[in-house]
Amino acid sequence: MNASKRHGTSLPDTRHNGHPSRPHSRALAITSCLIAGLMLPTATLLAAEAKTEKRDTLSDIRVTSIRERAIQRTTAEEGATAEVEAVELKDQIAYSPADLFRYEPGILTTNNGRFGLAGFNVRGNDDNRVSIQLDGLEMPESYEPTSSYLNAGRLSVDLASLSGASVVKGGDARHGSGFATVNLRLQSPEDFLSPSGDDSYASVMGGYRSDNDGLFENITLAGRRGSLESLLVATNRNADATKNHVGDGKSDDTRGTARREPDPGDVDNYDVLWKLQKVSDNSRIGLIAQKYRISSKLHLFSEEGRRYDDYHSDDNITRLRLGIYQDLAADTPLFDDLHWQLDWQRSETVNQSDMIYAGYNRQVEREYDQTTWQLKSDLSKEFTFGVPQQVAYGAVIKRDGYDSLSQDRNLDAGTVAKSRFSPRGDATRFGVYLQDRLALADGRVSLTPAIRYDSYRYDLDDDALVSQDYDGARGDAFTGQLGGTFDLTPAVQLFGKTGWGFRAPSYDELYYDYNGGRGYRIVANPDLKDERSRFVEAGVRTQSHLGSAELTGFYTDYRDFIESGVSASIDPSNYPYGEFTTENVDRALIRGVEFRGQLDLAEAFGAIDGLYGRIAAAYIEGKNLKDGSALETIPPVQAVVGLGYQAPSQRWGGELTGTFVNHVSDHDADGASFAPAAYQLYDMTAHVALGQHLTLRGGIFNLADKKYWVWDDVRGLNIQGDGLDRYTQPGRNFGVSAQYVF
Template structure:
């Protein structure tokens, strides 16, 4: 989410992916992460959790420095360079206070970059290439806010956000090696040049209002109304040896209305204090896609749609009670969700799809309860039970793809069921003079887990093509633990020294087959050392990525037999960063990432790569890189 407004969905069809990169990091103030299905207040479909990106407000730039008069005009200018992609960033913000009841802010950012570097060494302009392809990226964003306070009991925030991104890539790694070899048909269709472009745009308008009522049924009420338009386009052009030019022009658009009403009330009875929060949410998204171009693969004929035009709506009612009695806190909650996936038009989809798109709807109750016991002023114990509920999307229910050149067909699944989860978490939290410590263990059990594009039958011949379908697996379980905290060493040589640390590990198993769940990352350990003085700060961070071994991988579900999934070794990297506060309004940041120039992979980047591939180095992380930024407040 961004400021509580849901980001656009993500869809993938074969080599076409419409993702959620509709963000500009320069607009963000902080990032909030809630682990697990926080079903009561935020939505039951965040099965693993939620991430909320919080943007800046005018007050962030109008706070007066110590001893200075309050500001009526302020802002920030920032410039940066990143060595891993040769990226140049420039961002500027100006904020003002027009009166005691009105503040405003305008932020504009621009960024240009090239492909993210890696540790590949093969620079050939063909299929053997492991170095990044030539790439040019351009990101632009604007954020405007008006904060209106008619009186002390009301606050209205009007937000306009515009994010635009464009990327052009020369796909040298797609070219066939010279001299061309193979059958006459293979030589005729050999790729001699290929390039692609991608553009993304998101526009959001939000009204976020808070009212202090102080009546019997509510102390405060918050209303959020947002409209968001997102669109993405990908154009790929393939120049073939003697066959006609092939062009893929794929687009996706999503228009969303979101409305929320939330109230809270504090009640006291005997030794109990209650903060009751209740409300309703409604989200409606109109989604469309279009595939066109030149020279489609038989039997497809352009233009067409991978799934029909669809309206997705979700409505929810929820209530939560934060109760405190002595050293105990009890937080029960309940959320009712109803979803509807309605096909609004079959045009462009059926035909050529073999069957028309189907609508789907359903509902669920998702309970949650959290318990906290403050055993001593320093130590507390907590536990939580929460339920999750996630409906399938339009592409999973109705997505259709047919390519007889590769003997591949993806069929829809109108019988797909929503997936559900039941999660438990227990832990201990310590806040001592020097040590801050959190330890938690969790387990989540899933039913009807949605598995995308699973091979259900077929050998890959013209008479028996491979058939893929998104299906429900019966049962799955993910469990793990996390340790995090910080130790404060106190004053050392005029500065303050501290050691932050964290370690997390999780395992997943498909309980229907007994095989591992591939999407679970291997364990990670982070250990830091930071030293701060009034004029400067220095930080060293070590991160260890555990190996992803064959026993933790269901190879048959990730790559085609007889291949096996590429595994990754463990790796330890070091980062060093420093900040020099030249003046109270000017600071210089400097960092070196991967200080030892370690070659390593991250598991999500290589999932689906065969171990026998000669180009897996193309998916390595960047080597040693320098990052610099200069920030000035005014």
């Protein structure tokens, strides 16, 4: 929980980032120092607290504009949102994007095992159904065919490059979706520099997580000279494959599905972010460059057995981004505030599998590339015409190029078979929106109608490497929504929105086809219809000196819901292991209730100043209305309860957090699949600033050493017996970090 939210004030933070790579022995020395520091007695902490009244020198300055007030505030006030800041992630010893929303019920991070993190699951929507924006640029699409050799995820960014993240859980006219939007915000120079004048900033940070023996180093540099500002954030991480409750897999050579420990190996990544911008009183124009790369090398014992032996994987994802952007505040007839950005991005996934297959040395190398050009603009204008109004409007045009290639080599014979899973192609997308926030009844009531138009077109380049000729696809849609708020009292507000959503089928859903002659087939469906949705979201929130609370109910009705992995029967005699395709489900629904609250225990009960409690819970259910079956993407009921302390000086604090997850019923698991039991987790974290420059953090996770499974990792799993243990989460583990600000 953000300290500023706990106490109702905006609090600066000095607990920053990075350090260059160092030997393992040095990391062990740092770890020992951190543990010693975290065990300092309370008297020492209080003495350090008396010397300094601030935790940091980080400025709260942000580029605040009418665009942010008119668009972002409206979105947040009319529906349920979730937000996390960089300082919270540091205090939680977060290591990867999987930790972003660890304590946010109803939001999961999807893990694809060997292939790493795939994306987010928000209220039961996952994969490409969730829009993931990184500083306004759409992240690469998920490409997840039903195959053990290729999978391209969407979370190619390091946490240390982020200043924060927010989630719009329901419809959002700005992104053309009745589903969900995750906004990831990159660090900027103004996050670290004073509001004005020449200034500089430098920090190094390093840490360790025991659940994957992961070491990380980060360095952050920022500076301002005159009107020029710059930022460099570089992060490196080296880890083993994540442990499970049984062990790390390094000394276990059990083969096949009965294996209990994880497949061992190394998972390394680095991220370099650079920004340069020129600022003035009413304008900011800048350049951005970013490179992210993650690689993993695993020994896949769990895949060995009847047909495979000596099975190894070598997987890499590389993402490059270059862009230019501008924010402009000007009193013109068309806008008070303008933001535009032009970005180029390329994401390349290479999955290589080496094995002995049916007695010969086989290497399978599969690639998926996506190259994106995106031009985006957002404008806003504030005026009074009968009533105060804030008009926001904007447009985006996006061009994506797709390519895939499979090379199946017989290394003994020196032969190679080449094919594509999908034809080369391009997608052109265009969207434009308009919304108007009306302030009524002296500001006690707001009403915001919004309308959006989207169009898309796929153009394909069939060649001899694809299994059949495909036609392109196109479509368009008008969507809209109506939202509003009503202040019952100065402390109580009603809110809600309703509207229509739209999503075009993805490249993967339309065109992936596999017919490798190995007993199964995946059949492309280029005739998929667009997904449509109708949604309603409403709730009540309250805020006072005691704290805050929010209760939200939501209901979304989907038409032509796109479901993948559907069993088909086209040529069963030639495909004994099954045929699968992607189809539209006539109707599906997702509905639920969410609650969150936080309480200042000092104000409520006269406890120690800085003591707080918080709670969040989510109940979600989803159904395929065609056959009454449950949607497997729906997470079980979950609640998070926290009790924490934040010293009034902001120099030290800690939190004990409990996560409670209900069991998955046989109906929700579709009867034949594994249904995890309920579980409870307890985590404890702490942080302390020693003087002006050094901050230490530490945490112990899964304190009770609970054995448990996360539903999103095992849904659809049919393994029985000891093999289920391989999918368990880590047992008791810890993390530590140290940050030094120069």
